[in-house]
Amino acid sequence: MGHLISSTLAFFTPRSGGSPNANAIDSLYKITLYIAIVIFVAVEGALIYALVRFRKRKGAVPAQIRGNTRLEVGWTVGAAVVLIALVVLTFAKLPSIQNPSNSGPAGELLASDGGVLYASAERRPPPNGKSLNITVTGQQYIWRFTYPGATRPDGLDAPYSYEEMVVPTNTTVTLDVRAIDVVHAWWIPELGGKLQAVPGYDNYTWFKIERPGVYRGQCAVLCGRGHARMIAAVRAVPPAQFDAWLAKQKQLIAEANLAAKEARAKLATQTGAGQVENP
Amino acid sequence: MATYVAPIPQLSARRAEREAQGWTSWITTTDHKRIGIMYMVTTFVFFCLGGVEALMMRLQLGAPNNTLVTPQTYNQLFTMHGTTMVFLFVVPMMAGLANYFVPLMIGARDMAFPRLNALSFWLLLAGGVVFYASIFFNPPEAGWTSYVPLSGSTYSPSGGQDAWIYLVHLTGLASILGAVNFYATIANMRARGMSWGRLPLFVWTILTYSVLIIFAMPVIAAAVTMLLTDRHFGTHFFDPANGGSALLWQNLFWFFGHPEVYIMVLPGFGLVSEILPVFARKPIFGYKAIAASTVAIAFLGFLTWAHHMFAAPLPEAILVFVMLSSFLIAVPTGVKMLNWIATLWRGTIEFKTPLLFCAGFIALFLIGGITGIFLAIFPVDWQLNETYFVVAHIHFVLVGGAVFTIFAAIYYWFPKITGKMLSESLGRLSFALMFVGVLATFMIQHVMGLDGMPRRVYEYDNVGHLQLYNLISTVGSFILAVGVLVTIVNVARSLKAGVEAGPDPWKANTLEWFTPSPPPANNFDVVPLVRSAEPMKDIRREVERRSAGSGRASAVTVPTGARQIGV
Numbered sequence: 001m002g003h004l005i006s007s008t009l010a011f012f013t014p015r016s017g018g019s020p021n022a023n024a025i026d027s028l029y030k031i032t033l034y035i036a037i038v039i040f041v042a043v044e045g046a047l048i049y050a051l052v053r054f055r056k057r058k059g060a061v062p063a064q065i066r067g068n069t070r071l072e073v074g075w076t077v078g079a080a081v082v083l084i085a086l087v088v089l090t091f092a093k094l095p096s097i098q099n100p101s102n103s104g105p106a107g108e109l110l111a112s113d114g115g116v117l118y119a120s121a122e123r124r125p126p127p128n129g130k131s132l133n134i135t136v137t138g139q140q141y142i143w144r145f146t147y148p149g150a151t152r153p154d155g156l157d158a159p160y161s162y163e164e165m166v167v168p169t170n171t172t173v174t175l176d177v178r179a180i181d182v183v184h185a186w187w188i189p190e191l192g193g194k195l196q197a198v199p200g201y202d203n204y205t206w207f208k209i210e211r212p213g214v215y216r217g218q219c220a221v222l223c224g225r226g227h228a229r230m231i232a233a234v235r236a237v238p239p240a241q242f243d244a245w246l247a248k249q250k251q252l253i254a255e256a257n258l259a260a261k262e263a264r265a266k267l268a269t270q271t272g273a274g275q276v277e278n279p
Numbered sequence: 280m281a282t283y284v285a286p287i288p289q290l291s292a293r294r295a296e297r298e299a300q301g302w303t304s305w306i307t308t309t310d311h312k313r314i315g316i317m318y319m320v321t322t323f324v325f326f327c328l329g330g331v332e333a334l335m336m337r338l339q340l341g342a343p344n345n346t347l348v349t350p351q352t353y354n355q356l357f358t359m360h361g362t363t364m365v366f367l368f369v370v371p372m373m374a375g376l377a378n379y380f381v382p383l384m385i386g387a388r389d390m391a392f393p394r395l396n397a398l399s400f401w402l403l404l405a406g407g408v409v410f411y412a413s414i415f416f417n418p419p420e421a422g423w424t425s426y427v428p429l430s431g432s433t434y435s436p437s438g439g440q441d442a443w444i445y446l447v448h449l450t451g452l453a454s455i456l457g458a459v460n461f462y463a464t465i466a467n468m469r470a471r472g473m474s475w476g477r478l479p480l481f482v483w484t485i486l487t488y489s490v491l492i493i494f495a496m497p498v499i500a501a502a503v504t505m506l507l508t509d510r511h512f513g514t515h516f517f518d519p520a521n522g523g524s525a526l527l528w529q530n531l532f533w534f535f536g537h538p539e540v541y542i543m544v545l546p547g548f549g550l551v552s553e554i555l556p557v558f559a560r561k562p563i564f565g566y567k568a569i570a571a572s573t574v575a576i577a578f579l580g581f582l583t584w585a586h587h588m589f590a591a592p593l594p595e596a597i598l599v600f601v602m603l604s605s606f607l608i609a610v611p612t613g614v615k616m617l618n619w620i621a622t623l624w625r626g627t628i629e630f631k632t633p634l635l636f637c638a639g640f641i642a643l644f645l646i647g648g649i650t651g652i653f654l655a656i657f658p659v660d661w662q663l664n665e666t667y668f669v670v671a672h673i674h675f676v677l678v679g680g681a682v683f684t685i686f687a688a689i690y691y692w693f694p695k696i697t698g699k700m701l702s703e704s705l706g707r708l709s710f711a712l713m714f715v716g717v718l719a720t721f722m723i724q725h726v727m728g729l730d731g732m733p734r735r736v737y738e739y740d741n742v743g744h745l746q747l748y749n750l751i752s753t754v755g756s757f758i759l760a761v762g763v764l765v766t767i768v769n770v771a772r773s774l775k776a777g778v779e780a781g782p783d784p785w786k787a788n789t790l791e792w793f794t795p796s797p798p799p800a801n802n803f804d805v806v807p808l809v810r811s812a813e814p815m816k817d818i819r820r821e822v823e824r825r826s827a828g829s830g831r832a833s834a835v836t837v838p839t840g841a842r843q844i845g846v
Contacts, residue, residue: 050624
């Protein structure tokens, strides 16, 4: 019986379990759901009762009631009280949803906050200021993830990946979400709520994964014909593996860039073009 | 002695204006009832087209990774479906019902500006034709919300997007002209004695609907004009690369879009407030509270638009403000639900089809209202918005709040419009199918959304039970469609061979039942003096009193000729 209730409840709740903010949203949702179920049963019950009990019968005389001020004021205040309770609950839960917590002791050893001075008040670093900051860029129809680790001052050689983001476990990951063409929305259900990627704006969120694994999601704002296939995945691995992956990724990108450079040079000699764009 | 007798001045017509016959009588008419009928028939045709688009989408989603339609076609289908249902069905259908019944309910002989009224209809039709003509070329595919930059010339170069813009312009203009007309009619042409406190609640909601249209429609007209000049004349209102803002569109669109929801459901609230008392044989519970909460909802409706943008980059102060204003609007809406149930309480309820649709409305709209509370809590909304949970929410609100009330109105007023009754058994069948269909189609969509299925996707992988959920939803949509078909059959059957209705088959409360069915061109020979919010009750009582006094039994129980009564 207990299992039945919990599985029914899971049926009617959002996905969670990947990150503390998703869990906090889930618990806020569940409290709202309990209140909603009570209201739903009470009002639908009253409706059905009225329809059955007061159906037309022989000899029944309809009561000519035009209203009842006390009752009407009563239920107006009652509705307001329920909503005020929900507001209070929301504000109680809000910090645990919005504010990133510090990385766990087993997390990635982040040297510092990178010394970046954030211009926006909307970006929320964890209390100790240390997070792995990844830039998520939406474009038709793929996600690009740019990791810290650039050596050039313009940051153009930062390691990146497409479609699958790799992150260390037990580490607070903050995301700067952007778009370069149309509006997209970043959403991995188990890692918290979605947020829009709007060209010309930065939007911020965070997550912290404890269990290694792959968490899947997809673009949530219509972005064109390929919208349904604009998928995303976050693969959480232990910090040591993450460092190895990042180093490997850097190496692969460097090799690919070198190969491209060579190919371009070869092409230039073959065709005799004087210039190659974007060397 | 010759006396000169001055000729008595006389009016003489050189020629009698020949009454137009056949189809020309329809295209030249300025009679509010004929215009109302044209509105209702036209918008019902669009409702069927929008319904077919919905069924095609449901067929595509009936199986995972289905290839019935291409991604392009799928995007066109949901764009056409949403746009049709909002701009070409619900809003103008309410205008059609109001056109026919507002003058009758307030004891007027026509609308204040009859020719303007005809113009409204023809502009609406032009908008629909322009929009649907695009199916022979390239229909729009950026969704009914047409977010920029996707709807800009770079990402939607086809003319379909422009057809969408012109549809918004033409139907918007039609709505604004109609709203001005309703406002002028209601403010100036009420029967003697019909004070604001005796105005039928449907008329109250149409008055509010008109004010909402007058404030909201110019905003979307401005927004689509900016989109048009961005697309074709080199402006950069929405282009972030040149100093424009992609968020500006979302703000402007939803500043219109949220009041639009109330434009669509408030008249439905009015219909329910008219129909429930008639079949419960009880006065409406809390007339003043319902009228006042209608006005309160309209005002608050302009403060909540950004709850459609909780996931957009907005300052937290806005998120909090909009959550609070959205909660605030839930209070008057919730109160109305309780008023309706209290109207049924201790009545003697006659289960005629209009009442069934009203009861179905309360049951379904409650679900949409409750899920609205979830969506107003912005952290929860971050999980739910842009998913099938929202699709379910808007359909419970709009199918419950608009479609079911419109069907209640069809069954309630068809006898007045045509003089024929609709079949009760077909009506009940239609209601049962539609009610079950709505629950089957949309209940399960909440779960699909919670499981992570975004809206507006043409295909999905079978993760978890998504295949089963989608199949249930698809089957449900076809049950719903059959329910609608049954009503179409019912209407066709009754037009041919319906039972005569008489002027007042339901023993109703408002003045439209005072004239014969269908009403004559001038509506009323004599407009009665209104003494309460339920003038027909007073008239029936007066008729009973007089016929009892004079001994003439039941000679005038049917108030066809107003002259006989002279109340």
